[in-house]
Amino acid sequence: MPAPSGAAERAYEHTKTRILSGEIPGGRLLSEGEVAAELGISRTPVHEAFLRLDAEHLLAVSSRRGAAVVPMAPDEARDVLEMREAIELSTARRALAHGAPPVETLDAMRASLQDQREAAAAGDVEAFVEADGRFHTVLVVASRNQTAQQFHGLLRDRQQRLRRQLLHVGPQQVASSLGDHEAMLAAAEQGDVEEFCRLVGEHVRRHRGIL
Amino acid sequence: MPAPSGAAERAYEHTKTRILSGEIPGGRLLSEGEVAAELGISRTPVHEAFLRLDAEHLLAVSSRRGAAVVPMAPDEARDVLEMREAIELSTARRALAHGAPPVETLDAMRASLQDQREAAAAGDVEAFVEADGRFHTVLVVASRNQTAQQFHGLLRDRQQRLRRQLLHVGPQQVASSLGDHEAMLAAAEQGDVEEFCRLVGEHVRRHRGIL
DNA sequence: GCGCGCCACCTTGCATGCAACCTAGAGTGC
DNA sequence: GCACTCTAGGTTGCATGCAAGGTGGCGCGC
Known part of the structure; x- marks a missing residue:
């Protein structure tokens, strides 16, 4: 902006x-x-x-x-996570439909992942959350589904708010997410759709466990 | 309204x-x-x-x-259908997570299906499309995910527009959809999540074939 | 005939003013 | 003390007015 x-x-x-x-x-x-x-x-x-x-x-x-x-209902976090999972799964399936995505896409994921590593090492939770969001957005954008991008953007806003008020992102969550993301990148590099989707599901389930 | x-x-x-x-x-x-x-x-x-x-x-x-x-891009139909599939799959999984849904939900599906049968018999495409939309909305509402309801409503509006301008709903599409819906209702009555999701996928794929 | 610049018209963005409406609180009757 | 009414303040919804900006077309120079 x-x-x-x-x-x-x-x-x-x-x-x-x-x-x-x-x-x-x-x-x-x-x-x-x-x-x-x-x-x-x-x-x-x-x-x-x-x-x-x-x-x-x-x-x-x-x-x-x-x-x-609008006050946040405890259910809202679950709803938002569920929709994010649905959209990220759907867009990932399309983005990885023809094998590994183009280099620009992978590079964007790698760049975000590198930022996450640096933020994690520096203990900068805010920076990590920002890079985390960017990572999850890459494949949504790569799917070229504009409706999905619109919805995903709205969900990111609401999740940001949830994160600040309901969740407390600590070092162990950062480490856990970082590991998940590295595995997801590896699956994307090999164009392994099913593995990627499985990892997304696990990733979301882990987030949900924090609630 | x-x-x-x-x-x-x-x-x-x-x-x-x-x-x-x-x-x-x-x-x-x-x-x-x-x-x-x-x-x-x-x-x-x-x-x-x-x-x-x-x-x-x-x-x-x-x-x-x-x-x-906004003029309609040919890709828009695909995007909208894809998002509808993603949301309906996700909400169906939740709504059917504990077996068959409550009677009110099934009754709503049955009522919409009955309207579809009558509209199909009368050759009233407009009425069929309306009842069709209601049918697909039932489980979204039953999932009690308000975000999903919001998104699904937006998608229905856009799909209505697409249907009027790109697709031509004819008797064979009506018959095909009606059959799909009946199978979906049967799966819902038995609380068979996987079968329901499989049917949703087929249903969407059939729609997509019309493009 | 052709290209270029200018001007008038049309459009939105925002400020301001007014009226309708909702709510909270004081005051009154019991 | 309690319930009720009425009033005063605050809030939004909409109408109107004005100015900034964009667009198309006309006229002029070549």
Whole structure:
């Protein structure tokens, strides 16, 4: 996101960042005027931003009552993980349908994996989570299914929020994920679809166990 | 859709219906003022409706150039079908995880199937398509995965549009689908997850063959 | 005839104003 | 003390107005 030129875009990014980071707790009421005053813009673009966030199920706007940050149900983590698994399996099957993917794809996975190793070595959990997300996105993008990319992006946002508030990513999770990812990359390099899908399933199951 | 009380909601439903039905061809330029004048409301709620439609990838709004109805790429049908398969497989696995689903779920499937039989007998393709969509939604709802329901709803909208413009649903497709659905219901009644998933795969593959 | 620049029109983005509506709280009757 | 009403504040929904930006077409120079 280079430059949020429009006021509506600024309001959207501003509010979304604050919700995803957990700076605004779930259940908290936001008002359009409040955000508008913070950013020095009018209520109109803030209204649009709130509607977008409502469509992403991050905010629940009630007519003439205000907008509440959607609190996270314990089931939500399970739902989001399940959808991510479904989408990543489906896109992986397509991306690996004709054997190993092109070098650019593998290089992107390798680069992300290298970042993960460095972040893990440095104990930088934030950087690891970021690289982790990128790793899982590579094959989704490589599948060239734009709908899948759209859905996967929405899921990543919500999972980021879950991770901050429900899960506590510790060193052992980092190490475990890193190992899973290395195995997944190896399977992708050999174009072994079934093995890759099996690993995705295990990976998700492990995440789910943390709940 | 009981009563579109708000002006923004009216503008949304109005425009969406016209896009999905194919009344407005792909590539056609729409302007907010045009729709606002048609409905006798101001541009503000129309603007909001356009943004929602843009988020659903039905409309592409360009700043100060107008909004174009997104033309349908031939790949889009494949993408949408693939995502539907992924979501329906995932939700079916959960809904059937503990054997046969509750009676309400099976009854909903049976009711939709009965509507399909009647529509097929009467040669009413529109009614069949409607009941078809309901059938596929039953297990998604039964999975109680709200994210899946949200995604599946978006996919149904886009598939409806594809069906009107790319596919031509004829009597043989109706008969074929009806047969598939009956087999799927039987598998659901017996709680046979693997058989159900296999049938979903075949069903989707058959649809895909029409392209 | 052909290419180029300018201008008028059309479009959206945002600010502002007003009215409807919901909610919380004080005040009143019992 | 308790329930009820009514009012005052706050919030959104929508209309309107204005300005910035893009597009197409006309006219001019060649």
